[in-house]
């Protein structure tokens with residue numbers, strides 16, 4: 001089983017999208033987290049060890065805004 005969550009992200013230009021996360025919800029199996037982007041292009045990636053976890057996941061994904069074309073001009077929206 002996997003749990004799916006998503007956080008709202010917003011570009012400086014106001015374009016909104018989501019960072020999606022699928023994670024293994026069994027504490028007895030190994031780490032498995034898959035990150036993706038909705039409404040932004042960029043790098044999705046899968047983590048199978050906490051040693052692989054980047055310090056700044058959102059920056060590591062290099063989200064590019066389809067509206068203004070900027071990369072890494074994105075932050076988590078308040079309240080998400």
Ligand SMILES: [Zn+2]
Pocket residue numbers: 011012013014015065066067068069070
């Ligand atoms: Zn933008």
